[in-house]
Amino acid sequence: MPITPLKPALVFAAGVVVATAGLAAANTARDAILKTYEHQAGVASFSAAAGKALFQGHHTGGKAATPSCTTCHTKNPRVMGQTRAGKPIKPMAVSHNPNRFTDPHKVEKWFRRNCHTVLGRACTAKEKGEIITYLSSI
């Protein structure tokens, strides 16, 4: 029986379902992380503009080689960045990398490391929430 014409359509439909489910799951996970930071900071929502200022800003408290988030992530979070050791970093903007900020351990690990490296101190829950909100908004 010639059932082949059906197959591509089925595969496409299955793909759409899986992708949608994946995106929904990622959004849920990110929302949960933001909720935690909202709770810790005692605020109802975060300002993307404050996150942008923090992400794009020039800082002096941290290590000399890394005065800004943009040192490695570049000024445009929608494109690939590069570590000082030459390795590519996937885009930070959620619109260009939907898996960003969906693993709470990974998010905490990199905020711990990079806030120390760039600012010379830990970030507050408010700052973390603002950065995630900024990078989710572009």
Next chain:
Amino acid sequence: MHAPYPPPMTVFRVWDVPTRAYHWLQAGLVAGALFTGYLAPAWWLGVHVWVGYGLIALIVFRLVWGLVGSHYSRLSSFLYGRRAIVEHMRGLAAGRAAHAVGHTPLGSLMVFALVATIAAICLTGLFVLGGVENQGPLAAFAGFSSGWLARRIHALLSAGLLLLIGLHLLGVFGESWLGREPLVRSMLTGKKPVAADRIAPDLARPRHLAGGLMTAVIVFAAAMTGAYASRFTPSGLIAMPVLKAYQRECSACHEAYHPSLLPRASWARLMAHLDNHFGEDASLDLATTAKIAAYLKNYASQAWDTEAANRLRAVDPAHPGQITASPGWLRIHHRIDPAVFKSKKVRVRSNCQACHRDALSGRFDDQMIAIPKS
């Protein structure tokens, strides 16, 4: 009545086809070996090695042909005593050529010196390949230190071979000029004008089938033995399990450097100061840090006998954790144009993989180097 006249000259075919083919093939392969050894970049090692295998096969053939070839190709026809050699030298000093039908006494000395030197270069080359590069038939049997010693001898003998080639050419052209003999042409055509009464009375006849078969059998047996020996695990490499935590965590910012590239003390220091890792905080949770530190301690350079482990073993005391600061690293890379390291595809010296395609395996084979064009 005809006594005062010189004996009639005849054009005699002194060099048979196999001997001439051997001579020019060997000249070509030696030129190839010298080019790939001295001038070509490191990644031509594979070509260099195959040229060497070719030379070994040629020398096997020449020894066989020295036993069953045509008269003047046989070793017995050019084994001269000390007296003949001294006489030849005295003659040359007085401006007289030797006028031998086959090899002259000094010429035969040169033949033996050249072949012995080429053979010794091939043999030491196999030790370099096995001991230093962990490749080829001796990979499982030669350690780095013997390979490194062989590398010195290989280089010395190669310089000696260049000198011998110079003397060989000087001898050929000198004797051609002195004796008005077309020695180069005779090695091309095989023919040489000689006094008829000097040709050996009972010329040994070439045994082509025996020569071909003996050469084929010896070369085939050697190739099979070499191929079999090449299948053993190289002596410098040990089995190392993959630690997922190491791969995942340590390849986030840079390549997961092979643990053999630094000694234990350096790894211990790096793992104890992850919060300031080359100017960045790379801290990990305690359990992961301990797991990775134990892995690196087990598989640090002390555990390996590879070229990379040996040549990077000594670190820069001021920067014991920086592979690219070690005296060995600097010596190996000192001729690389600094622009290469700044190019788009490399960016930093610590990006080993950019040029060494097998960097993650710790092998760093010469053939696997590919410097990206910027």
